[in-house]
Amino acid sequence: MPHSHDHIVKSYDDELKRLDGEIIRMGQVAVAQLDAAIDVLQRRDTQAAMRVVANDEAIDTLEHEVSHDVLRLLALRQPMARDLREVYAALRISSDIERIGDYAANVAKRSMVLNQTAPVSAARGLPALAKLANALVTEALDAYRERDADRALAVRGRDVEIDAEYTGLFRELLTYMAEDPRQITACTHLLFIAKNIERIGDHATNIAENTWFLVHGELPQGDREKGDLTSQVTDGQ
Template identity: 45%
Template sequence: MATGHTLKAFDEDLDQLRGLIAEMGGRAEEAIAQSMQALVRRDTEAARQVVEADKRIDLLEAEIERQAVQIIALRAPMADDLRDVVAALKIAGVVERIGDYAKNIAKRVHVIEQSPNIEPLSLLPEMGRIAGEMVHNVLDAFAARDPEKAVAVCERDRALDDFYNSIFRTLLTFMMEDTHNITPATHLLFIAKNLERIGDHATNVAEMVYFAATGGHLAERTRGEDPTRPHG
């Protein structure tokens, strides 16, 4: 079998790698939506299915890593081609973490299911929708090798941060009003934080897409203030 970089062979390998990332990203995006639906409906069985489905995301990451290493070893890509392969490898790791955050949300459904109706719960679905859209859009940017779409994803991160800050303050007030609210509200706060982290990871992917497409780095983005982070 001949080794070395040939245009057609490399393109076929890269297309296969992108296909695996598209499947992995689609599953992560679906996990976000399903975990939020399970939360709103207090559906522990649906939440269990999200946790179980995460195993497929982990397997896809392992396969992407195997194929990326093989491409580098057999095709010896350089310059733009090498950036594409390295970006795919890094993106797979980030998407796996996004899947983990969705799984963590699903794991908290059983606690919320046992709690009385919590008003701030109504704030989370919109935050989940934004996070899911960011994941979807950044993977579209990767598939299209579109740096402008990548920049647009980074710009949405501020909105998600602002949403998290609003939820944080609402939940803090909710806990102060009644100590019985502390446990369920704390779990909701962790869920909101998981969604905020999904947005952060989507922007990390966007930065990788931008670099793979242009060879340059995005200017450091300005984040919304996190009320849980100490000052000074």
């Protein structure tokens, strides 16, 4: 009875699809977590922020499942060529999504501290930054789901938008701190929140690069602009 056997021993193809589904699901949870983190930050909702922090475990669990399935596939199916790249990319991308989830949870955690102090108007710039990051992660995950290398490459170029927005916010927060030293602690948490979101953009870029690699078997050409212009911000600028 080959059919009943099929239900127990899944096909190689099913196992690859399962892996793909886990990555898509991880990505959806991470994007939802980032949305929720910014929402609770804006609404100053500590209860909801605690739920965002707790939900991060779901992403960690999914990452463990991906690792487990990757090792199983490598051991039992010994994938080659494109299949091997599928498995490799899944492992890499799951680790980027896990980091995105961590950053979202950290945003929610810091928002709880901010709720203990008066609202800081400099926080107004954060939703726009988060929206950019969220769009980039969503686009990177869509490119991965479609195995669309060109779409992935376009994501890579857009990380500079986030870096520019982040730099503006960084300077604005420094100005607020200088003008009102009572806001220093709150603004410091906002700085780290902004930095978390900027890092999420970097991980979207990683997802895009791994998608390109999955399709083409090599990394995209040309250096990507790495990171954060605020490392060079001085008082004089």
